[in-house]
Amino acid sequence: MELIDTHTHLYDQAFDGDRKEVVNRAIQNGISKVILPDIDSTSRGSLEKLAGEFPGFAYPTIGLHPTSVGIGWEKELEMVLEGIDNNKHTAIGEIGIDCYWSKEFVKEQVVVFEKQLEAASQARLPVIIHSRDATELILDSIKRLKHLDLKGVFHAFSGSLETYRQIKALGNFMFGIGGVVTFKNSKLPATVLEMDKNSLILETDAPWLTPTPFRGKRNEPAHVQLIAKKIAEIKNCDIKEIAQTTTTNANRLFKFII
Numbered sequence: 494m495e496l497i498d499t500h501t502h503l504y505d506q507a508f509d510g511d512r513k514e515v516v517n518r519a520i521q522n523g524i525s526k527v528i529l530p531d532i533d534s535t536s537r538g539s540l541e542k543l544a545g546e547f548p549g550f551a552y553p554t555i556g557l558h559p560t561s562v563g564i565g566w567e568k569e570l571e572m573v574l575e576g577i578d579n580n581k582h583t584a585i586g587e588i589g590i591d592c593y594w595s596k597e598f599v600k601e602q603v604v605v606f607e608k609q610l611e612a613a614s615q616a617r618l619p620v621i622i623h624s625r626d627a628t629e630l631i632l633d634s635i636k637r638l639k640h641l642d643l644k645g646v647f648h649a650f651s652g653s654l655e656t657y658r659q660i661k662a663l664g665n666f667m668f669g670i671g672g673v674v675t676f677k678n679s680k681l682p683a684t685v686l687e688m689d690k691n692s693l694i695l696e697t698d699a700p701w702l703t704p705t706p707f708r709g710k711r712n713e714p715a716h717v718q719l720i721a722k723k724i725a726e727i728k729n730c731d732i733k734e735i736a737q738t739t740t741t742n743a744n745r746l747f748k749f750i751i
Contacts, residue, residue, distance in 0.1 A: 497720060497743040498527040498694035498714040500539040500587070500621065500648055500669055507700040507711055513629060513647065519714035523736070526749060527714050528552050530587040530621050530648070533561035534572055541584045552749060554582040556609060559602045559623055561666040564588075564600065570605050576614050583747050586621025587648055590634075591626040607634050609641060617748050620645035626700040628656055635663050646746065649673065649698055654684050661692065667746055669696040672704035672712065675723045682727050690728065690735070694743045695720050 498519070508515055529540045531554050532703065544553040557566075557573050565593065588595050588609045590602045613620045622645055625633045644665035645739065650657075660666050670693055675683045684687065685693075695717050697704075703712035704719045718732075725732040 494523045494733055495525045495740050496523045496695060496717045496736050497531060497740050498524055498697050498717045499694045499743050500671070501527045501532055501634075501699040501714050502530065502532075502701075503527060503699065503714065504529060504543040505700055508713075510686070510698045512543070513713070515713050516550065516666065518609070519717075520550070522718050524561060524717055525740075526550060526556060527744075527748065528583055528621075530554050530584075531556045531560045533697040534570055543674075543700075552747070553579075553581065554584045554586050554621060555582050556584075556588045556621070556726070557605055558587055559589050560594055560605065562598050562602045562605050566605060568603050570608060573609065574612050577612055577618070579616045579618065580637050581615040581749075582616075582618060583749060584619045584621050585609055585616070586645070586711075587623045588620060589623035589625075589648075590627035590630045591623060592596075592627045592630070603630060603634060606631075606673035606699065608640060608653065610634065610638050613645070614638075618748060621669075622647050628652065632659060632663065637649075639663065644746065648696065649702065650672070651679070652684070653680075653682050654687050657684060657688055657692075666692075667692055667694050667742060668692050670710075670724060671696045671698050672702040672716070673689060674687060674720060674727070675679045675704040677705070678710070685724060685727050689743060693724065693737045693739055694746065
C-alpha cells in the first residue's frame with residue numbers, strides 16, 4: 494500500500510533530534526514520497542538540505558507563505574520568482590492569503606499570491622494554496638486569473654460542501670485532507686462524504702494538526718495512514734482503495750522529478 498504525504502514541514506526544528514527515524518517510520522508505513530512546502534527565505538535552506546538528503550522521497554517546493562508577507566515582502570517575493578526551477582521544484586507553495594493571524598498586510602498578500610499564481614502558470618507547476626479566513630479573497634484572485642489554466646491543491650481543506658463546489662467549478666484543483674478529518678467534533682467528515690475521491694489527496698502538515706489518537710503530540714508523515722483510514726471509514730470502502738486513489742491523484746497533480 495503506497496501513500497503520499499503531500500504537505501509536511503519535515504525540515505522544521507521540531508524534527509531536529511530524530512529526523513532520520515521519522516523518515517524511516519514513514520517509509521515503514523508505506524509513505525513513498527513527501528512534499529516539503531516552502532515558507533520564506535528563513536526556511537528555504539533547511540528545506541533544500543532535507544530534499545538533498547532524501548532524494549526520491551522528499552520533494553522541494555518554493556513559495557512565499559502569506560503570514561511571511563510583511564515589511565520587506567518585495568525582496569522575499571523577488572527571491573521566490575527568481576528561484577523557481579522547473580527541473581527542481583515540485584510545486585509553488587505554500588502560497589495564499591491568511592486573515593486569521595493579521596490583516597495588516599492583506600492587500601500585499603493578495604498581490605504576492607497573484608504574482609505567484611502567474612509564475613506557477615508560466616513554469617507549468619501546480620500551486621499549494623493556504624487559505625485561512627480568506628476564502629472569498631482567494632476565490633476572487635483565482636477568478637481574476639482563471640485564464641492562466643491554474644492547477645493545484647487547497648491545503649488543509651476544512652470548508653463546507655458549498656465551498657468545495659465553488660472551488661471545483663474554478664478548474665483543476667484538489668483538496669488536501671489532513672488530521673482535522675479525525676477530530677471528534679469536526680464537520681469535515683460530512684463534507685468528505687460528498688466529495689469526489691478523485692479530488693482528494695492526503696497530507697499531515699506535520700509537525701502540526703496531529704490526527705486522533707495522537708492529538709497533542711508532534712505530527713509526522715507516518716500518520717498519513719490514520720487519515721487514509723478515516724477517509725475509508727467515511728466513504729465505506731477499503732483503505733487500499735483510498736491509498737491507491739489519493740496516490741494516483743498526487744502523482745497526477747505534482748511534478749515528481751526522478
